[in-house]
Amino acid sequence: xxxxxxxxxxxxxxxxxxxxxxxxxxxxxxxxxxxxxxxxxxxxxxxxxxxxxxxxxxxxxxxxxxxxxxxxxxxxxxxxxxxxxxxxxxxxxxxxxxxxxxxxxxxxxxxxxxxxxxxxxxxxxxxxxxxxxxxxxxxxxxxxxxxxxxxx
Numbered sequence: 001x002x003x004x005x006x007x008x009x010x011x012x013x014x015x016x017x018x019x020x021x022x023x024x025x026x027x028x029x030x031x032x033x034x035x036x037x038x039x040x041x042x043x044x045x046x047x048x049x050x051x052x053x054x055x056x057x058x059x060x061x062x063x064x065x066x067x068x069x070x071x072x073x074x075x076x077x078x079x080x081x082x083x084x085x086x087x088x089x090x091x092x093x094x095x096x097x098x099x100x101x102x103x104x105x106x107x108x109x110x111x112x113x114x115x116x117x118x119x120x121x122x123x124x125x126x127x128x129x130x131x132x133x134x135x136x137x138x139x140x141x142x143x144x145x146x147x148x149x150x151x152x
Contacts, residue, residue: 056139059096063088106140 071081114133118126
């Protein structure tokens with residue numbers, strides 16, 4: 001018995017083997033991608049948070065950082081940077097003075113908010129709220145007493 005094959009031979013044509021998708025490699029690659037994204041995002045958040053907290057808690061360092069950013073972004077000469085630095089320093093002393101004046105009002109509002117929220121919470125929630133609120137209080141308070149000389 002003979003088969004009538006289109007190629008005129010009596011052998012079946014050889015088909016290339018179907019390629020199997022290497023699912024393990026695909027899944028491993030995806031897992032590595034996701035882990036990298038999570039780690040990168042976490043490190044970025046940590047760095048940004050530290051910078052923001054540092055800027056708020058240590059405002060005396062901000063004029064120097066601001067001038068450095070301006071020098072780079074505006075391509076200031078050394079002479080321009082020095083003049084801008086003097087201007088920023090002078091005004092920053094006044095801004096810190098305003099902050100010191102407002103701080104007691106801020107502390108009072110924070111205390112009132114804390115007490116009002118605690119009145120709504122149960123005992124366990126209140127303990128957790130107090131732990132979390134300590135960060136808010138520290139961030140708002142900062143230590144401006146030694147930040148810069150008093151404004152004239």
